[in-house]
Structure formats: structure tokens, C-alpha cells
Amino acid sequence: MSSERISDAELTIMEILWERAPLTATDVAARLPDDRDWSLPTVKTLLSRLLTKAAVEHRADGRRFLYSPLIDREDYVSHESKRLVDRLFGGRFMPLVAHLAEQEKLSDADISEIERLLREMKS
Amino acid sequence: MSSERISDAELTIMEILWERAPLTATDVAARLPDDRDWSLPTVKTLLSRLLTKAAVEHRADGRRFLYSPLIDREDYVSHESKRLVDRLFGGRFMPLVAHLAEQEKLSDADISEIERLLREMKS
DNA sequence: AATCTCCGACTACAGATGTAGTCGATTCGA
DNA sequence: TCGAATCGACTACATCTGTAGTCGGAGATT
Structure with a gap:
């Protein structure tokens, strides 16, 4: 719904969450496709951008966050x-x-x- | 062919040139769709970016340039x-x-x- | 308790994009 | 011939995107 565009890199993250959620940032990083060998900080940046775009949400789990897609x-x-x-x-x-x-x-x-x-x- | 991506704004320019070419920068500006009310400098910037992306070419005509699409x-x-x-x-x-x-x-x-x-x- | 490790938050930074301004040169009109 | 209009070149600048680094604090390890 939210008309904020999702970039290519962000889409890679969304695909991972669409396949399985909720996941921690570390989990997401572990599931990156082979051609996307990003550092953990990169994954976290993308997740936080997706948060501000309201494309994903996160829920605290201890001191980590579990991310889930918000858009279908x-x-x-x-x-x-x-x-x-x-x-x-x-x-x-x-x-x-x-x-x-x-x-x-x-x-x-x-x-x-x-x-x-x-x-x-x-x- | 050239794998440089053409942006949304640039595509607006390409559409104009695909419909009719060659055109001067001023001509292109005159043919902008109503929802793209750009200044002439903006059009020129976009044309020059398309030039470096090898998506259009230009040929001198007096002291102006005539632009034509290079890609189909x-x-x-x-x-x-x-x-x-x-x-x-x-x-x-x-x-x-x-x-x-x-x-x-x-x-x-x-x-x-x-x-x-x-x-x-x-x- | 001291240390190590891992987390999220914040910062960084170059390149792309949207949008436009300035300026020196040229040509056209008076 | 002299100013006005116009052209391309260059500059500007905020935002988005791709990619990553740093840092303070909370938990885990010894």
C-alpha cells in the first residue's frame, strides 16, 4: 500500500522475509542469495530503511528484533x-x-x- | 543495448524523441506532457545524461544540437x-x-x- | 566482577536522480 | 553596431540508493 518505492537491494531483503518470517537481522543475512554477499551492517541498514518505509515491522525478542513483512x-x-x-x-x-x-x-x-x-x- | 539504466525522468525525454526526432532541446521541452512541467535547464540536463548513457545522440545544427534516440x-x-x-x-x-x-x-x-x-x- | 561478544543506533560516503541556476558566447533584431 | 535572446557547458544541491563502519550498551563467559 505505502507508495514508498522499494529499491532493488531492499527487494532482496523482502524476498527473504516473504519466504520465511519472522527473522532476525542475522537470520536475514544468513539467507542472502549467493550473488548478494552483504555485510551484516548493510542488511541492518536495509531493514531499517524498510521499517521507515513501513514495508516491514519488527517486534522485540529479548534484545533482538524479529522482522516481518508488512506488505503482501x-x-x-x-x-x-x-x-x-x-x-x-x-x-x-x-x-x-x-x-x-x-x-x-x-x-x-x-x-x-x-x-x-x-x-x-x-x- | 547499453546497460545503463534510464531513469523515470529520462524516459519522459526518450518518449518524446521516440515519437519524433530529431528535436532540439527547446523542442523537447515544448513537447513535455502536462504533468512534467520542467524548466529548459532540466530538459538539457536530462538530455546530456542520456548522451553520456549513449541512449541518444546529437548532431550540430548551426549552434544548436539536434537530438535523436540511439536505442529502439x-x-x-x-x-x-x-x-x-x-x-x-x-x-x-x-x-x-x-x-x-x-x-x-x-x-x-x-x-x-x-x-x-x-x-x-x-x- | 571483568571481559568478550553481539545488537541496534547512528554515521559515512560515493554515485544516481530530480530539479534547476549561472555564465560566456553567439546570433538576431533594431 | 549594440543590446536582447538563446544556446550549450558547467555548477548546484537535496534525496535516494548501495554499501559499510563505529560505538555504547546489554548479555554471556570465565
Whole structure:
């Protein structure tokens, strides 16, 4: 909800918390993906920025904090998708889908899979 | 191509040049959308940043410069779309479609359209 | 109790971004 | 020809972002 943008680095932290929460700062640092080899202070900085952005909350546990996401991944994903679509496709989702479908080399199997999914959706 | 990211403000300039080029800085400023009421110096700053990012080029015309885009809108759109899909959907196309369909961002008509598109691709 | 260790808070700092101002040179209009 | 308008170059500056360091205090260890 909060319209503060979440940066790339911050998103890395959010993904960790979305997968499992609550976690301490140290726990979060331990779960960083391999390509994000950050120091603990860095993780703490990012967590505190996420706190001020109201994207996560923390609860005291002894003298540590346990962090949990405050915003839903689904909501975030929707928000960012909409942002891209607004910026690049005049606000319409279809052109994005069409564009990606054209770009992507989908195998026949992929296509069948998507077709199946769509059929299910069309209820 | 050039992997330098184009910022939001810079994108506004690119859109103007994609629609019509070459243009002088003053021309660009004159074509700003209503919600971007920037001063001429601002436009010039953005143009020069785009120059160093090799996103536009300029050619002297008397004592002015005529600016033209160096990167294709299609390429940019592809790049940014892929970035979104990578960041939020693990690089896979189907989860995006599923997400959009679930959020009801896609109408039944859209879905039929996608199906048609897929059928065509399956050649 | 003295020390060590770990925590959160605060500070740091370079680069990117949004937004604009100044200034010397040039050209155009009178 | 002389001032006015205009141009590009350079400078400015607050905020955000990526990345990390320092420090005082609370707990744990001996």
C-alpha cells in the first residue's frame, strides 16, 4: 500500500522475509542469495530503511528484533506490474503479455501449459 | 543495448524523441506532457545524461544540437519487461500471466486473445 | 566482577536522480 | 553596431540508493 518505492537491494531483503518470517537481522543475512554477499551492517541498514518505509515491522525478542513483512508479496507484485504497464504500455496489460509472448521463445510444451492454465481460468 | 539504466525522468525525454526526432532541446521541452512541467535547464540536463548513457545522440545544427534516440523503443521495452519478469516472476512468463489473470487484469476477451496468439505461435 | 561478544543506533560516503541556476558566447533584431 | 535572446557547458544541491563502519550498551563467559 505505502507508495514508498522499494529499491532493488531492499527487494532482496523482502524476498527473504516473504519466504520465511519472522527473522532476525542475522537470520536475514544468513539467507542472502549467493550473488548478494552483504555485510551484516548493510542488511541492518536495509531493514531499517524498510521499517521507515513501513514495508516491514519488527517486534522485540529479548534484545533482538524479529522482522516481518508488512506488505503482501502479491500486492507488491501487482503494484510493480501495474507501474511497468503504465510506464511502457499505456496502462494496458494485454500489450505486455503479447510483447513477452512474442519475445519469448516458448516451446510447444510451454504453450500448451499456458493454454491449459488459461482454460482453467476462464472457468 | 547499453546497460545503463534510464531513469523515470529520462524516459519522459526518450518518449518524446521516440515519437519524433530529431528535436532540439527547446523542442523537447515544448513537447513535455502536462504533468512534467520542467524548466529548459532540466530538459538539457536530462538530455546530456542520456548522451553520456549513449541512449541518444546529437548532431550540430548551426549552434544548436539536434537530438535523436540511439536505442529502439522496442528494445527498451523488451529489456524492462524482462527485468520485471526476472525480478518478480523468477524469469518465467507463465506466472506473470497467472498473476494477471488472477488479479482480473485480463478480461475473458484478453485471455481469448492470448490463446489466439499462442495458437499462431505454435505454428 | 571483568571481559568478550553481539545488537541496534547512528554515521559515512560515493554515485544516481530530480530539479534547476549561472555564465560566456553567439546570433538576431533594431 | 549594440543590446536582447538563446544556446550549450558547467555548477548546484537535496534525496535516494548501495554499501559499510563505529560505538555504547546489554548479555554471556570465565
